[in-house]
Amino acid sequence: xQSVTQLDSQVPVFEEAPVELRCNYSSSVSVxxxxxxxxxxxxxxxxxxxxSGSTLVKGINGFEAEFNKSQxxxxxxxxxxxxxxxxxxxxxxxxxNDYKLSFGAGTTVTVRA
Amino acid sequence: DVKVTQSSRYLxxxxxxxxxxxCVQDMDHENMFWYRQDPGLGLRLIYFSYDVKMKxxxxxxxxxxxxxxxxxxxxLILESASTNQTSMYLCASSETGEGxxxxxxxxxxxTVV
Numbered sequence: 001x002q003s004v005t006q007l008d009s010q011v012p013v014f015e016e017a018p019v020e021l022r023c024n025y026s027s028s029v030s031v032x033x034x035x036x037x038x039x040x041x042x043x044x045x046x047x048x049x050x051x052s053g054s055t056l057v058k059g060i061n062g063f064e065a066e067f068n069k070s071q072x073x074x075x076x077x078x079x080x081x082x083x084x085x086x087x088x089x090x091x092x093x094x095x096x097n098d099y100k101l102s103f104g105a106g107t108t109v110t111v112r113a
Numbered sequence: 114d115v116k117v118t119q120s121s122r123y124l125x126x127x128x129x130x131x132x133x134x135x136c137v138q139d140m141d142h143e144n145m146f147w148y149r150q151d152p153g154l155g156l157r158l159i160y161f162s163y164d165v166k167m168k169x170x171x172x173x174x175x176x177x178x179x180x181x182x183x184x185x186x187x188x189l190i191l192e193s194a195s196t197n198q199t200s201m202y203l204c205a206s207s208e209t210g211e212g213x214x215x216x217x218x219x220x221x222x223x224t225v226v
Contacts, residue, residue, distance in 0.1 A: 004155075043117075044156075044203065044205075045217070049212065099163070099209065099213070105154055106155050
């Protein structure tokens with residue numbers, strides 16, 4: 001079984017400032033990692049995913065994440081946020097040969113002008 | 114454009130009622146999932162299905178059942194609704210294969226009074 005810990009429940013940030021959302025996972029098998037975003041009153045949509053290869057993954061809307069196997073982390077970053085990035089962000093993991101995603105508790109990002 | 118459609122955005126039901134939440138996907142995906150989303154707890158898997166008429170319990174199946182009679186449709190049933198089942202319910206689907214992305218519906222916010 002896998003589990004995910006998102007280390008920050010709330011992250012307030014000013015517009016045009018950088019943001020980092022932290023995610024750690026635990027698993028006894030190799031995993032694939034995902035970040036999803038949920039805008040207010042909407043479902044989840046995929047920001048980016050790590051399957052294999054380069055540990056730096058680029059996603060939509062200027063987000064990127066770095067997979068660190070030794071630290072079992074998959075932190076999400078954006079160098080300059082916009083008001084429209086206000087949303088809840090979920091880190092998720094799926095084990096090799098599995099198809100059930102396990103999610104973290106979520107991080108709410110509030111971008112202020 | 115891929116689509117997962119949940120039949121209702123908002124529902125209000127009375128304690129003890131039998132409640133049906135419907136989900137339809139148009140992507141011919143094998144896997145379908147029902148999650149429950151609560152503040153501070155992230156998404157928790159209730160049930161999933163990997164084929165027509167096949168189902169497996171997730172992490173919190175108590176008080177719920179599911180039905181998958183056709184590949185594109187996955188129903189969540191609350192046999193006797195209780196106030197602690199007030200929540201946001203999210204349906205998702207994915208292809209079979211390693212590291213495949215899950216696509217989510219818009220969610221159904223259920224209130225049990």
